[in-house]
Amino acid sequence: MRTQRGFVIPIGGAEKKLRNATILRRFVELCGGAAARIAIVPTASKLDDTGEIHRRAFAAMGVGQIDILHIRDRADAMSAEVVAALGAASGIFMTGGDQLRLSTILGGTEAAEAIRRANARGVHVAGTSAGAAFISEHMICYGRGGPTPRMGMTTLAPGLGLTRLAIVDQHFRERDRIGRLMTALAFNPALIGLGVDEDTAAFIDGDDVLEVVGSGGVTVLDPSGVTQSSMAAARKGGAVGIFGLRLNVLVSGDRFDLHRRVPVLG
């Protein structure tokens, strides 16, 4: 029943765009190749050329139609033109930048609702870096690096909500973010933590099975067996304990079932 939903694709940032662009090529292929119509949402970025950089990459792969949606404020995110372009796309791509720009500019707007509806009816939605953080119901806003969870190490907020099963962190290995992802899980050990490395993506299908694509790893922190989190007793800046997290590191081609919470073997 749920297979109708399009892929939800968090990318860890810094994905290759020309040679060895395995992630973007897989995305383009899913969206229809030459027949694809891809909408680029560069809202996370304050730079003027972010959309254009991605447009060139998609154009080089032969994508037929590419729309850069310049959504710079909430009025843009309510415009009929933007909503129509999102409604016509076979794939939607959110660039990097700052995820708080995405949540504050898109949150609760017609554009956000158009992306949610599109994904629900089968359109694939990818986000890289900040775009990846924003993709889930619970979003990591910002935080500090380091291996040990600490109270105050990260802040969560509502995201776009394409998946409620996982919290996504990105630039994972490169920025040493396992501590902040554990901190996020220590608040409430109900959701899976997905730590996505640079040039790496988790392609989550309509049945919520993810497949890793790219040159790095996806760290899957599964709290199903957690016996204790000390977050309620922690002090500001203090270390937070968490017992019994199950840690999986997946590489290219590996799959993980987010519902059953098991790697798919073989």
Added chain:
Amino acid sequence: MRTQRGFVIPIGGAEKKLRNATILRRFVELCGGAAARIAIVPTASKLDDTGEIHRRAFAAMGVGQIDILHIRDRADAMSAEVVAALGAASGIFMTGGDQLRLSTILGGTEAAEAIRRANARGVHVAGTSAGAAFISEHMICYGRGGPTPRMGMTTLAPGLGLTRLAIVDQHFRERDRIGRLMTALAFNPALIGLGVDEDTAAFIDGDDVLEVVGSGGVTVLDPSGVTQSSMAAARKGGAVGIFGLRLNVLVSGDRFDLHRRVPVLG
């Protein structure tokens, strides 16, 4: 279709328990009065008598069967006995204390799932103070008082998830929390903010229409018309701007439709 779901009832804390106990009486009446079977979840509290205080109040109202579920750790929250008691209840009541105890002890456990399933099939779930904060998908963990939103003023985390439409704050007027509720909305102006005063409750029915019961007010902050949030540009501790919030203050008997985002007049 959605009317099957039981009421979701955030209470602002310090609800009257004997005389003028309009909130608890309304809850007991909904749950079946003398025929009710109420499960009390005192997990938020570290005090031994919290469950007993509520048991006495419900017993004085003639409730037929009252179970205090002593869920003190995640192992308790996985026990068959607890899950069975939650499954047999016609009403579930979560006490005050610290909402991080609720999320860290119940989050992702069989007990949390049992409460969600019960509510989905028509069982009424109330929470007071910390119990009210935990009731929604996005939970305010802690924060500071004051009228002006500031970055870092509050921290959000996943809650129990009985409603995705609103973020709940409690002891609202008494602890001067409008600033922190606005801070929560400024991250992503997608959800409604419900600021619930002490001895006041929002009875949210299966169609997501809430009715206010009690001696105080429920402040409904509706971000539908927000034109700007400056959260992405704010610095740690700095003031955060937000334009165009619609503010409604509802008192006893007033109703508000959380889907259509309008007060129900007359």
